[in-house]
Amino acid sequence: MPRLSAARLRDRYETILDAAEQVLGRGGFAEASVGDVARQAGVSDGLIYRYFDNKQALRDAVLARFYGRVLEGAQIAVGRQEGFRERLLALIETHLRLFRDDRALCRLFIAEVRVAADYPGSSLQELNRRYTGVLEKVLRQGVAEGAVSPGFDARLVRDMLYGGMEHVAWRSVNGRATLDVSGTARKILALLLGGLAATPA
Amino acid sequence: MPRLSAARLRDRYETILDAAEQVLGRGGFAEASVGDVARQAGVSDGLIYRYFDNKQALRDAVLARFYGRVLEGAQIAVGRQEGFRERLLALIETHLRLFRDDRALCRLFIAEVRVAADYPGSSLQELNRRYTGVLEKVLRQGVAEGAVSPGFDARLVRDMLYGGMEHVAWRSVNGRATLDVSGTARKILALLLGGLAATPA
Amino acid sequence: MPRLSAARLRDRYETILDAAEQVLGRGGFAEASVGDVARQAGVSDGLIYRYFDNKQALRDAVLARFYGRVLEGAQIAVGRQEGFRERLLALIETHLRLFRDDRALCRLFIAEVRVAADYPGSSLQELNRRYTGVLEKVLRQGVAEGAVSPGFDARLVRDMLYGGMEHVAWRSVNGRATLDVSGTARKILALLLGGLAATPA
Amino acid sequence: MPRLSAARLRDRYETILDAAEQVLGRGGFAEASVGDVARQAGVSDGLIYRYFDNKQALRDAVLARFYGRVLEGAQIAVGRQEGFRERLLALIETHLRLFRDDRALCRLFIAEVRVAADYPGSSLQELNRRYTGVLEKVLRQGVAEGAVSPGFDARLVRDMLYGGMEHVAWRSVNGRATLDVSGTARKILALLLGGLAATPA
DNA sequence: AATGAATGAGACTTCATTCAT
DNA sequence: GATGAATGAAGTCTCATTCAT
Incomplete structure (x- = not known):
């Protein structure tokens, strides 16, 4: 009692x-x-x-809670949309918004977690897997809808997108500029889907 | 004396x-x-x-020297090639190879530098700018050759590519897997140029 | 209420x-x-x-209760016997058995009590006095019976016996060996009564 | 340099x-x-x-140095004498003097060392063994001289003597009384050699 | 130029004890 | 009576940095 x-x-x-x-x-x-x-x-x-238990446990709890929020936010955002394009856009926007609104924690994550000696195999990595799983599901939908050509290495796409967004967002956020979430998201979407190559006229 | x-x-x-x-x-x-x-x-x-002067200065000197090497390596690698595609591929390969061969320093860079409070405006950032400038030059060549559609936000492309590569490489390197540099490089190149979208038959 | x-x-x-x-x-x-x-x-x-009242008081209470048990045990053991020799042997056996059966508390006693700054004058010392008093009574009986030569410094004998037993027992107990109570007791009794000296044939 | x-x-x-x-x-x-x-x-x-290295190491060094001194002192004291009786007396006196003159360290030794979890097998125990070995040698001499009846359990005698002296000395030292080293030593010697038993007239 | 002994601040952590509930 | 959350002092140990030699 x-x-x-x-x-x-x-x-x-x-x-x-x-x-x-x-x-x-x-x-x-x-x-x-x-x-x-x-x-x-x-x-x-x-x-x-x-x-x-100790300082590490405190840090891990902070990050786990944060990640939980992030995961939930992504699932909700994606769940609100219907088509592949819209879902992907929503995911990108949500992710970018994270950096804008949770700068400090993103910083912590970049700086300490991914690089920590015990990250592989940790519960944080498990959360990370579930988070990036959201994207993979969206991609599969894209393939199913015929919007994405099959045969892509899903893990590669996932890493390229998340890594890219992190860079894009972090540069702006750390440079004390204001991140234009929706504009940037649209540009990223376009690049990801269409690529750089000039379309043969 | x-x-x-x-x-x-x-x-x-x-x-x-x-x-x-x-x-x-x-x-x-x-x-x-x-x-x-x-x-x-x-x-x-x-x-x-x-x-x-102090421990920080030591760290910064280590990273600056490392970055100098990296920059030089990229310039040489790109200089060896002729066409846009080849140059871009060389750049990607060089970058990926970095992670495979200099794991410890890449780790240090990811963990501490980009995230350091004084990174914006530092000499390291200047080196970084020159490094990514190599890519920008290649991209401009691509536009000139007609291989890349103009109108792309070069900084965005740059960040997406470097951020993406970092993620891809780090995951493999940190996961103690061996990074297949040339295979991965080719996949990244394809994704970057062609995008995800299914080509309309 | x-x-x-x-x-x-x-x-x-x-x-x-x-x-x-x-x-x-x-x-x-x-x-x-x-x-x-x-x-x-x-x-x-x-x-x-x-x-x-506090941690010390708790410790003292533990030791006092233990000492009470020990005292009672000694009195009972001695009371069961009749002659001097038998009583002394019973006392020695009881004391040795203590170490074998209450290793942890004996340890506590050795380590902390006798050495504590406030031991002289404490109630524990009073209990100790009563405990060793049992031996003194036995010795007096020995003198009365003519088995012990008078003129011995009773306190010295007492300290030599108890100190010696403690050493003997603790070494065996702490060394994780099993203490042979009755055999050891007999040897101690012989030594105490007869001394080391070779009897002139 | x-x-x-x-x-x-x-x-x-x-x-x-x-x-x-x-x-x-x-x-x-x-x-x-x-x-x-x-x-x-x-x-x-x-x-x-x-x-x-740490606090324990500091304590151990203190005790080892102390024990070294003690050992040396005992060896010198014994070496100065010739016959068995004299040697034994010298040993007893030296030991008692220790308590009188090095009260604090004896206290430390009693309180912490013998009782420490890692004492068995430690280098301190080894020193202890060598110290008590001095007595054993003296006893063997006593047997050789015919002054001590063979067949005694040397370890038992050793423990009874050292334990007894510790008690005797500690009581006096801790009770803030002054220890009469040579008088006490003589009494202990007499008890150890002759035992308690009344000599049949 | 080079050493490495020395400093001292500060880190994490434990725990006896108190007190609002 | 009983709880256990909360305190805060104290402890061990590390390490960047300085400076006499």
């Missing part, structure tokens, strides 16, 4: 996670101290360790 | 840089200690500070 | 003490945490402090 | 060891902080770790 309501507990947890999100986003994992997180959350240093 | 000849000085500098390259490549900036670098270089801790 | 009956209270107290005995026995005072004791007892951390 | 002379280095090492001896002697291992040792030695906290 906990004296603090489950809601209050949940609150604390979320408060700490929010704080960690902020602090980790500022300068990365190594630069952030647990004390910073505690101060940001308005709790004592020690309390962090009641909710998280 | 300098005791050490300029050549010897230069040697020391390179020795330390080599050591730093190794050590930083192993586990990133935060994990590497200046002492590790000194030990690897076979010099004292203190000597590092005669050649570099 | 106490909610818990006195019996229940007593139970709680004993439960906590039992738990503390276990936990303290495992690795000593510094290694044991109050939380460990609470968990072992199945109560909350806070409750410990309703029954004991 | 170390810039600090080997002597200076050795000094630092000894300084730290001396400080640790003091601090550890005061209240035991858990009570002592590395910072206390550093302050006592007049050096920074960090320097401790240049000379010792």
